[in-house]
Amino acid sequence: MNWWSSPASDTQVTHGDRFWLYVVASIIMLLLVLPTFIVIPMSFSDSQYLEFPPSNWSARWYEVYLGSTKWMRATATSVQVGIITMLVATPLGTMAAYALFVSGHRATRALFLFLITPMIVPVILIAIGVFYAYGRAGLNNTITGLVLAHTAMAIPLVMIVITAALRSYDLNQERVARSLGATRVKAFFLITLPQIRFSVVTAALLSFLTSFDEVIIAIFVSGGVNATLTKHMFSALRDFIDPTIAAISTIMVLVSTVLLLLTQFIGAREK
Amino acid sequence: MTVIDMEKTAQPEQALHAGELQRQQSREQWSLLSLVVPALIVVVLIILIPVGWLFYLSFVGKDGGLSMEHYLKMVQYKSYARTFVTTFQVSVLTTLICILIGYPLSYFLALLPPRWVGIFMLAVLLPFWTSLLVRTYAWLVLLQKNGLLNDFAMQIGLWDSPVKLVHNMTGTLIGMAHIMLPFLVLPLYNAMKKIDRDLMFAAANLGASPVSAFWKVYFPLSLPGMVAGSLIVFVLCLGFYVTPAVLGGGRVIMVATQITAILENQFDWGAASALGVVLLIATLLFLYIAGRLFKFDAALFGKN
């Protein structure tokens, strides 16, 4: 019996019966992944224009990117804001998720829903609202303002990741630790945290990416010397197709891919 | 022998240690709550206050007094109506495309043996983790007049001269569908994974062919996941900004695009806020209806 006629399910459906499903799914997966990677060869083109495949290869657009003060400043800002956001949002979201998970109080659900509103409210509304409020508070074009807004955007993601981790964790372990003489705080740090650590790392990476990739709020509230990478990229995209963007995009794709593979690897370790 | 007297019930007021226990309980609740406070402050500062402020601004007229003029304008001016129609159209079409593409993909993933899922799942997760600006850019490159797709189509003879694929509705829909697909696939995949395999065995045992077992048993059971995913996609589309702005090339004006246009061109905070408020209310309304109809927070939060 070859693969084609071998059963694919326990109800005697063969792989042959599912052939078209496999074909369709493969095409869809290629369509999902390929466009993202198309930027890599484009970024090594010698041409002003975007041609594929490039007739001449060169690294000139990377030179342009690395040699430009504007792009370098923006990159520094994005990385800086991303890291601070990660460092703020991860503990804040974890604390909130833990407390809401453990308390069992009637208000828990309402609080949880309120804390994930940054995911529900249309970002454009948050962006102009924050822009207006920052105008009054003098926070526009500041790192602080950007970090604060990005932290709000990252908190729901951290909470969802941590809550999911706590759901598959046996809270009795914390109870046992307390019965054995640990205070609640000690029980959390000695027993619970080490076991959800991979989820905490995933949450942290997600927070960084949320901030690093965020466009709309950055367009409104970042500017001047503190403009982010995404803000500059967006204006470049709207005006003309600058091949430098391909170089920057390649770098961003690589960063995302590495971070994603890291979380997958961590996730496998956790099991 | 200890048998409790049926008539004896404790009087809470004078009961032993009742006061102290009550105080201890509320102290514990408050100390737990204090862990939520920092996150709460951030969300209040960034969401509640600014959005509340915009809500107020949307009711402030040109003369500085309270008025409904911004909302009335939406009813009166044709341009607003066109924006709403476009937004709705793009959102519905994107959602439909996502369902059409996402369902077979989710089904394929749900059928995979566990050890393969991780690898194939990367196809969904990778775009999910990649900057949406980068993905939008990639489509811009692919779809342009002398882009890869036109070249390819002309080479295999699908069409003779370059077709306009970008800076219009087509480009917007392609880009949006690509960006939204993971939001549909993840909840749908989770719902499919939860379908008890024994049900398929039972169906087969009762005489259903694989095809009718799929349509009569599997498909209805996967519907809640599909609806949850579709709603997330739909709601996210309603407020989408970046992709229509770039791939629509000024021809696809959605609510978010118009809000920025109003701010950039007229600096009219009242009008922009009113439009934002309508967007928010529409979003909440859809989510509320969905929440009534389906228990979809499970699908939403069972993500990892």
Next chain:
Amino acid sequence: MASNNNSGSGHDATALPIHISSLTKKYGDLYALDSVDLEIRSGEFLTLLGPSGSGKTTLLMAIAGFNRPDSGSIRFGEQEVILTPPHQRNVGMVFQSYALFPHMSVAGNIAFPLKLRGVSAGEIEERVTEALETVQLSGLGERGIDQLSGGQRQRVALARAFVFGPRILLMDEPLSALDKKLRERMQIELKILHRKLGVTTVYVTHDQREALTMSDRIAVINHGRLAQVDTPEVIYNHPANAFVADFIGESTMLDLDQDKAGNLTYKGSKISKPPSGGNADGWSLVVRPEHLSIMANGKASTDRTIVFKGTVTETVFQGETAFSIVAIDDDTELLVRFGTGSKAKSTYPQSGEQVSVGLGRDDAILIPREDQP
């Protein structure tokens, strides 16, 4: 009976009595614990037995400090602990899920309470070794938790709970995750361990056989109230009420009438005099299947035996025992259990056979009648 001879003074270095009085916990309008009074003696093995939702786990968690009651008092020896946080109560605890820390080795798990108490490294090693020996896991200290079998995990959880010398040990259905054979072996082992440690042990289970096997005393709990607290023998042979009679062991309950002379009767035939000192509105007779025997048809009641007449509906062979269902009237069936021994199957009562069923008068259990089961 039992709670009268309270041995509160008998606590020593290894064990403490637990005094619980008017402990109340409400969830909304529902009483999880309804003014519970319970004296747990120093060093005894007491089982909290009840159906799910009866409040037995709530009570255990209240003793451990994980469930804050609304009011009442819990004293360990002379010390009031109801306001004491769990980490200062010094009680060992074993959970149903074992709750072993997967990121620590076996030895790491057992050393955990000792480290928290600032015991020196040398002594920790000594005591961990000793504890491992006690639970027959010598040499497995360096193993990871995921390398252990279910029974071994159970033992590690136990060792961790007693290694720091608590004078009270609490267990929440610790054996329910094990298969039947292993569970029965662990029951005996736990009993031996309890005798060795001498520590006051409160054990929660919904399995009546487990409770009967292991306990010095059983507290039967239902709807947040104690239905009966006594030794396994008394609980089984002299249930105080219909709930206990029904929950523990198999039984059939027959509602009795009272004739003019004051005798209790069933369908006209005299059963016994009402119990002295009892003043209930009516009485029921609890009949245990193993107290009944099938006799040749036509026997009549005697001074020593009450006889019911009936027809065999079905006979079922179950290995070491078998039982017959005998219909004694239109809506009442008695279960009669008998040993199989070397009896040939052909000698079992056959369906449709007319038989007499005898019950020794000493085995007749009378309880106050209740309208609800």
